[in-house]
Amino acid sequence: MAEQEEDFSSLPLPDRFQHKIWKVRKAAYEDAAKQFEVTPDEYDPAFKPFLQDPGLWKAAAADSNVAAQQDGIAALCAFLKFGGREGCTRTRSHTITPIIEKGLSSTRAATKASSLEAILLYVELDAAAPVIEEMLPAFSHKQPKVIAATIAAVTAIFHNYGCKTVDPKPVLKLLPKAFGHADKNVRAEATSLAVELYRWLREAMKPMFWGDLKPTQQTDMEVQFEKVKAEPMPKQERFLRSQQAAMSRAPAPGAEAEEEDEMEAEGVEVDVFDLAEPQDVVSKVAADFHEQLASTKWKERKEALEGLFAVLNVPRIKDGDFNEIVRGLAKCMKDANIAVVTQAAQCIEVLAKGLRKPFAKHRSVVMGPIMERLKEKKVSVSDALGLALDQVFLATSLTECLEDILEFLKHKNPAVKEGTMKFLIRCLKTTREAPIKTEVASISEAAKKLLSESQEVLRSGGAELLGTVMKIMGERAMGPYLEGLDEIRKTKIKEFFDIAEVKAKDKPKPKPAPVAAPKAAPAAATRKVVKKTTVKKPAPAPSIYAQEAPLAPQPTARSAPGSKLGSKPGGLKAPLKRVLPGPGGAASTASPARRPVARPETPEEEEAPPPPRLGAGRGLAGRSLAKAPAMGAPQSAPMSPPPSNSGMTAVERAELEELRMDKDRLLRQADDHRQERSRLNSEIQELKNQNAQLIEDHTRDVLSIKAKETQLVRARSDCEAAEAMCGQLRREMERLKRALTSAERVNGPSAGLPSPGREHNGDEAGIYRDTGMYGGGQERPGYGNARARMSYTSTLSEEKENSGDGLAGQYGRAKLSPELRNGRNSAASGSGGRNSPAPQSYSSRPIGRDPSTDSARDGGGQGVESWKRAAEVTSALKAKIEQMKARQGLSRP
The missing domain is CATH 1.25.10.10 (Leucine-rich Repeat Variant)
Incomplete structure (x- = not known):
């Protein structure tokens, strides 16, 4: 057996947790608990196997042997207590159900206590909501003892952590079901839970479940509630790890007491609104x-x-x-x-x-x-x-x-x-x-x-x-x-x-924090002394100067051969004058090159360890003068001041050095902040410039768009005017086409050439019929085309009157028939300009003819010349019409 036990103890703990012999498992649980208790922190390697395989704790909590189960749940409590939040979150889903089913309802008191402690630790390490969520299904368990044990555990959770930490709404919804259970133990535990909730919520809890109770149950509950009404408001007994961390940062006991009073007052004000679900009304x-x-x-x-x-x-x-x-x-x-x-x-x-x-x-x-x-x-x-x-x-x-x-x-x-x-x-x-x-x-x-x-x-x-x-x-x-x-x-x-009774208090503004105590002090007692000196006397330099001032005349120039002032009488007075007026300490403002320290050269000084070199905290020049006697002044050693005459202890020097370091750090931070501020200001200015540029671009774009819109409106108006002109030209072209058709019909071969004896009459019919009337006002016979010509010329007259063109007076001659204009000028120059046929063909005024002028025009040569001129005018008119058709894109009919 001894060999077997040694073999079992040599096995790893995870293997022993799963061993088939219950004694081996029990010993493994005990060893694990002891091992967890001696770990330095929650990151110790001892926790790693159980974090990687959380199922080990499920088997330990539900161990078939009651003795081993007791030690297994105790080991789980040690694991949770020392393993931290990660151990809680990884094992919670595996262990709560076995603890409820086999631990809380166990017949062993130690097992029940360990199981309840494990439940409370699960709440303490993380939050109560996941634990309550895992426990609520047990309210419907088939075994009444499991239901009763679960309700008792929930009651303990509310008793220790309170309704401010644990949400009571999910429990209140299931509470009427527990009151209606057939087992009396379940109903008794439900009553205890309701009373515990009433201690925290008072009358606010009733609307959540009161209507589901029977009248006799309501009466019994009222009796139980009357016993609790006289009790003061309960306080939270256990706190979450997060709450404990917040409490550890509390500034003073008085503030903690005030905070507790506020928490207590807030607990009284829990009402139905906080527990009820919103309803759509x-x-x-x-x-x-x-x-x-x-x-x-x-x-x-x-x-x-x-x-x-x-x-x-x-x-x-x-x-x-x-x-x-x-x-x-x-x-x-x-x-x-x-x-x-x-x-x-x-x-x-x-x-x-x-x-x-x-x-x-x-x-x-x-x-x-x-x-x-x-x-x-x-x-x-x-x-x-x-x-x-x-x-x-x-x-x-x-x-x-x-x-x-x-x-x-x-x-x-x-x-x-x-x-x-x-x-x-x-x-x-x-x-x-x-x-x-x-x-x-x-x-x-x-x-x-x-x-x-x-x-x-x-x-x-x-x-x-x-x-x-x-x-x-x-x-x-x-x-x-x-x-x-x-x-x-x-x-x-x-x-x-x-x-007067009020709930609000005007809290004064917090005072500025005092100077921080040194972080690196040799002992606790020394830290207390330093804190007192730094808080009560933030600038202890005046006291140091008061001790150094009487020592000023004691040193002589003998101790300064190694300095630049050794050749002058009273050479040490200059450094003392620099030390005394300096604010913040003997070396607070002087540079390291100007802070000499007069160190003694006695044998005691040589045997004692030198004081720490603290940079700006070492004396007047920041360097030791121990080598000065070796340069020719050994007789000055007995007259050097002792080390205690500096007026500063090692702790004070450390404090001073740390303050200087803090000052340097703050100055660097201030410089960084100034640079950052300058950079941000430059960025802001750049963004402002960009914004102004964008605004200017936007304004320019808007003006450009408006200009384009104006151009578009003008183009549309020009287009409409052009369309109107095209319509007029189209109508004019139609009229010209009709006039040309009429002229071709009159001058064509179908009409026949006039006889020599009637040559004058034909010329009059073809060219000069636009006058239309004789002097007596009757139409001349044989001139059937006179009406068409007169309508054509009258239409041209209307176009001249309706047109806004400044050259409307020359419309007929300038725009329609340039050849006719040339012919008219030549005819006018040849015949005096009055009896020429061309202007009378396109005149819009009816001119009464004089019989004397008509008879004067009759003649054979004159008639042939007029006929040729009419033919030229007709051909020119046809060419002009063809040009207009080509411009308008119209086809010739």
């Missing part, structure tokens, strides 16, 4: 709510508000679109019926209570109308309005409400002024944030005005206001605001100050 509001609210019958308005109150009266409301509802409730504050006003105020109260912070955006809508309605004398109405205002304030803050409150303190109605004053007093008593100085000044001015009111209620209210503010800010801070008041009023204010 917007969808439950009646569809015809706004129609009923606008009804002319007050009963219908009241019924609509009652229905809304039933919907809104829940512990916690999910934020939604309440704008229309809030505006309707604010409008109801002006209702003539006080029952409607009261019900609307109750709706505002429950809505603000259920929303809390999200209601702050609706404050400005309802607060003014509610305070305006404070003029009602009926107590039920004023109480409902006051409760609504209180809930509105709890959803916001004093800073947000103060402006409206101070405005209504100036109201002409005394009832409104009184109700607003009482509301402000309640706000000051319930707020947790002390008002700032400007707010204190505004409140004090308004309260001092109330002190001079004619009604006693307002005067007392003003004194109570000042007393409450004094309770928050302190008597000294309120002194300047009470100047000018008589003693009677000050006495009244002092009475309210003594009885």
Whole structure:
């Protein structure tokens, strides 16, 4: 057996944890616990095998042998206690279920205690939520003893860590199921858990499970609750590792006590809102709510508000679109019926209570109308309005409400002024944030005005206001605001100050931290002495100078042969003059080259170890003068001062050196900050320049775009004008085509050439028919084309009149027929310019012909010449028409 035991002990711990012999496992558990206890920190290699294989602890917690299981769970506790947070997070999911099923319900007391301690350690090392989540499924276990043990463990968790650290909502949801269990032990543990939760939550826990209990169970629970009501508020007994680290950084015991008082006060204020789940109530509001609210019958308005109150009266409301509802409730504050006003105020109260912070955006809508309605004398109405205002304030803050409150303190109605004053007093008593100085000044001015009111209620209210503010800010801070008041009023204010109960306290600004103690001191006692000297005397240099000043005449010039001042009488006075006026120590401002230290040359000095060279903390020149006697002045050694005459101990020198190092470091940091600031300023200036350049580019682009738009508008107008001109030219071309067709029909071969005897008549018909009439006003016979020519020439006349061209008078000659213009000029030069056929062919004025001129034109040669000229005009006109067609892109018909 001895050989086997030696073999077993030589095995690694993970192998022994899984051995089939329970004694080997038990010994392994014991050895592991001892090994964990002697580890220096949580990063020791002893924890590594169990972190890599967390299943080892699952087998240890659920060991089949009860004796081995006891040691296994004890080893797990040691592993968690010394292994740190990583051991907790890696093994938690593997071990909690076996501990619940086989450890908490064990028949051995030591196993149950170790199991409960392991559960509490899991909570302490990380957080409670994952542990509670692993334990809640055991509430539905098939074995009643496991359920009872689990509920007892949950009760212990709440008892040790409290409801501020452990969220009670998941447990409260499953609590009614435990009350309905058939096993009496389960019901008894459920009662204990409910009582423990009541110690922390009070009445706030009831809405979560109270309705699921039977009346007899409610009665029994009320009896249990009555026993707890008289007890003081419980305090947290165990703390998380994170909380312990925060507490270790606490500055002073007084501050810790104050923090504990605040935590205790916060524990009292746990209410239903913190535990309830948000409910969506917007969808439950009646569809015809706004129609009923606008009804002319007050009963219908009241019924609509009652229905809304039933919907809104829940512990916690999910934020939604309440704008229309809030505006309707604010409008109801002006209702003539006080029952409607009261019900609307109750709706505002429950809505603000259920929303809390999200209601702050609706404050400005309802607060003014509610305070305006404070003029009602009926107590039920004023109480409902006051409760609504209180809930509105709890959803916001004093800073947000103060402006409206101070405005209504100036109201002409005394009832409104009184109700607003009482509301402000309640706000000051319930707020947790002390008002700032400007707010204190505004409140004090308004309260001092109330002190001079004619009604006693307002005067007392003003004194109570000042007393409450004094309770928050302190008597000294309120002194300047009470100047000018008589003693009677000050006495009244002092009475309210003594009885006022507030939750906010004006905390003074923290004082600047004293000079830090040296980090590297030889011993604890020495550190205490150094701290006293550095705190009480941050600049101990004057005391050092006081000790060195009497020693100034003792050294002579003999000790200075190695210095540059040795040849001068009284050569040591110059260094002493540099030392004495120097601020911050003997070598605080002098450079290392100017800090000589006169060291003694006695045998004792040679045997003693030299003082540490501390850079700027060594004497006047920063170097030793021990070699000076070897240069020819041995007789000066007995007259050198002893080492104790320096006036500074080694600790003080170390302190001084550390302060100098800190000073240098701070100077370097200041230089770095200045450089960083310069760099940032240059970057800012560069960004400003870039921004200005971008703005300039943007402006230039905008102007360019506007210029392009203007050009586009002009181009469009030019295009429209060109299109109009094209249309005119197109119409003109059509008319010319019709005129050409008519001319071809008249001058073509189908018409036949005129006979020699009628040559004059044909010429008149072909060329000069545009006059159309004889002098007597009758049309000449045989000239059927005269009407077409006259319409053509009249059309040209209309074009000249309608055109805006400055050359409209020459339109027919200049634009249509340059050849005709040349022919006309030649004809005019040949025949006097009056009887030429060309101008009469394109004239728009009807000219009456004289028979004498017609007869003068008759002649054979003259007629042939006129016929040729007409042919030339016709060909020129055809060429011009073809050119116009080519320009317009039209095809010849």
